[in-house]
Amino acid sequence: MVTISIIGSGNVAQHLADAFAGKDAISLEQVFSRNVANIPTSIPKEKIIYNYSELKEVDLYIIAVSDSAIAEVSSKIPFSEKLVVHTSGSQSIGILDDKNRKGVFYPLQTFTKNKPVDFGTIPICIESEFSDDYQLLELVAKSISAHPYAIHSAQRRALHVAAVFVNNFTNHLYKIAADICAESKIPFEILKPLIAETADKIMVLSPSDAQTGPAKRNDINTIQTHLEFLQADNLKNIYKTLTQSIIDDGKKL
Amino acid sequence: MVTISIIGSGNVAQHLADAFAGKDAISLEQVFSRNVANIPTSIPKEKIIYNYSELKEVDLYIIAVSDSAIAEVSSKIPFSEKLVVHTSGSQSIGILDDKNRKGVFYPLQTFTKNKPVDFGTIPICIESEFSDDYQLLELVAKSISAHPYAIHSAQRRALHVAAVFVNNFTNHLYKIAADICAESKIPFEILKPLIAETADKIMVLSPSDAQTGPAKRNDINTIQTHLEFLQADNLKNIYKTLTQSIIDDGKKL
Numbered sequence: 001m002v003t004i005s006i007i008g009s010g011n012v013a014q015h016l017a018d019a020f021a022g023k024d025a026i027s028l029e030q031v032f033s034r035n036v037a038n039i040p041t042s043i044p045k046e047k048i049i050y051n052y053s054e055l056k057e058v059d060l061y062i063i064a065v066s067d068s069a070i071a072e073v074s075s076k077i078p079f080s081e082k083l084v085v086h087t088s089g090s091q092s093i094g095i096l097d098d099k100n101r102k103g104v105f106y107p108l109q110t111f112t113k114n115k116p117v118d119f120g121t122i123p124i125c126i127e128s129e130f131s132d133d134y135q136l137l138e139l140v141a142k143s144i145s146a147h148p149y150a151i152h153s154a155q156r157r158a159l160h161v162a163a164v165f166v167n168n169f170t171n172h173l174y175k176i177a178a179d180i181c182a183e184s185k186i187p188f189e190i191l192k193p194l195i196a197e198t199a200d201k202i203m204v205l206s207p208s209d210a211q212t213g214p215a216k217r218n219d220i221n222t223i224q225t226h227l228e229f230l231q232a233d234n235l236k237n238i239y240k241t242l243t244q245s246i247i248d249d250g251k252k253l
Numbered sequence: 254m255v256t257i258s259i260i261g262s263g264n265v266a267q268h269l270a271d272a273f274a275g276k277d278a279i280s281l282e283q284v285f286s287r288n289v290a291n292i293p294t295s296i297p298k299e300k301i302i303y304n305y306s307e308l309k310e311v312d313l314y315i316i317a318v319s320d321s322a323i324a325e326v327s328s329k330i331p332f333s334e335k336l337v338v339h340t341s342g343s344q345s346i347g348i349l350d351d352k353n354r355k356g357v358f359y360p361l362q363t364f365t366k367n368k369p370v371d372f373g374t375i376p377i378c379i380e381s382e383f384s385d386d387y388q389l390l391e392l393v394a395k396s397i398s399a400h401p402y403a404i405h406s407a408q409r410r411a412l413h414v415a416a417v418f419v420n421n422f423t424n425h426l427y428k429i430a431a432d433i434c435a436e437s438k439i440p441f442e443i444l445k446p447l448i449a450e451t452a453d454k455i456m457v458l459s460p461s462d463a464q465t466g467p468a469k470r471n472d473i474n475t476i477q478t479h480l481e482f483l484q485a486d487n488l489k490n491i492y493k494t495l496t497q498s499i500i501d502d503g504k505k506l
Binding site for chain 1 (some may be wrong): 320321340343361362363365368370374375376378381402404408410411412413414415416417418419420421422423425426427428429430431433434436437438439440442443444445446447448449451452453454455456457458459460461463464465466467468469472474475478480482483487490491492494495498499501502504
């Protein structure tokens with residue numbers, strides 16, 4: 001059995017704590033929180049601590065805090081030669097304090113408060129200094145049915161940028177569409193099947209093969225009509241930039 | 254029973270023909286095609302015609318051809334005072350020839366060759382000159398379990414632009430992410446659960462509430478790191494444009 005303590009109480013910490021609960025291969029020993037209100041209700045009170053001095057010795061410390069706090073938190077763990085990992089997509093393994101064995105355990109998913117996620121579909125990007133530690137992290141990932149991937153820091157940086165495109169930016173396009181609907185008194189609901197199918201297509205087709213629309217067809221008339229419809233400079237600019245990028249991509253093929 | 258003929262043999266025509274097959278309330282009489290190779294195999298050969306002169310009188314003619322061909326096709330229907338609709342998101346009802354009763358039957362979905370769609374989840378945007386025709390189109394939509402919405406031409410134009418954002422542009426963001434992964438030798442598979450969850454979140458949260466990431470947090474350090482990572486001017490430009498738009502949105506709240 002792997003003994004684990006989680007440091008942090010945000011979305012990632014909470015979803016991990018919930019995923020570890022009741023798993024035979026894992027014993028979640030403690031959850032460190034600066035904020036009592038954030039602690040998931042599934043964690044027994046006696047396991048919650050508020051001071052680093054209360055941290056017990058375990059096999060694995062998972063630091064799930066904001067990027068800017070990782071270095072400081074890792075320096076406050078009152079042990080050495082232990083396995084300490086962070087869960088960040090954008091921070092290198094080297095940001096962790098040198099006194100412990102470093103690793104990364106990055107679940108590539110968007111976590112929403114109060115919306116359960118199925119860890120069975122989540123990739124976990126793993127990195128470690130030592131191969132024994134890699135095997136332990138792999139075992140932890142598998143014990144919550146997640147898919148472990150060996151991803152080094154440079155790859156993880158690329159992946160984090162890619163994730164911003166498919167998650168943050170995509171969601172912003174949904175937001176723009178919702179605004180357009182609201183202005184024309186159209187229920188946003190009407191776009192949801194299209195949003196779902198657009199994501200679903202990618203499961204069977206490459207994004208290149210799935211591309212359709214006026215930019216792909218180089219349909220200048222429709223593009224012009226759309227640009228005339230969009231009043232805000234900001235939206236015109238986004239429309240033009242993405243349309244040009246699709247047209248340029250077509251030329252490369 | 255409503256008798257229907259479809260003019261066209263592209264993706265929309267084929268998916269509609271497949272959806273109509275075997276429905277008690279609908280009799281698909283004929284499918285007009287310029288291209289024999291495109292005809293769905295589910296259509297009996299005797300129903301396929303290649304000349305307008307072979308068109309029989311039916312209750313409803315559905316023109317499912319490219320936008321630029323709609324006007325011409327509608328003028329070639331050898332009848333008058335019949336109900337003739339097109340299936341385009343971007344064309345007004347007025348593009349149809351005046352000799353027949355005009356309407357629009359626009360399924361708001363992305364259709365992929367050989368990928369079945371569940372019409373039960375598809376919104377159909379309906380418009381007509383006469384209320385009796387609206388009721389007939391509503392009945393046709395419901396008979397294939399689709400959701401009819403009354404959407405006039407100006408709303409449909411807005412909806413078509415919104416659809417470009419959530420489908421064409423979103424898919425292009427997937428393409429960019431796939432390119433980033435390929436360059437760093439990361440399997441694109443690893444992003445698919447995130448893509449699926451990003452779309453799924455929107456089913457329960459508004460896009461504003463679902464927004465996360467460095468732009469939303471105004472995390473200048475991460476944004477700077479990402480811009481340094483992106484070598485191509487084109488990608489830097491898309492990143493900057495969408496990031497600024499998310500930041501500006503945050504200021505409006």
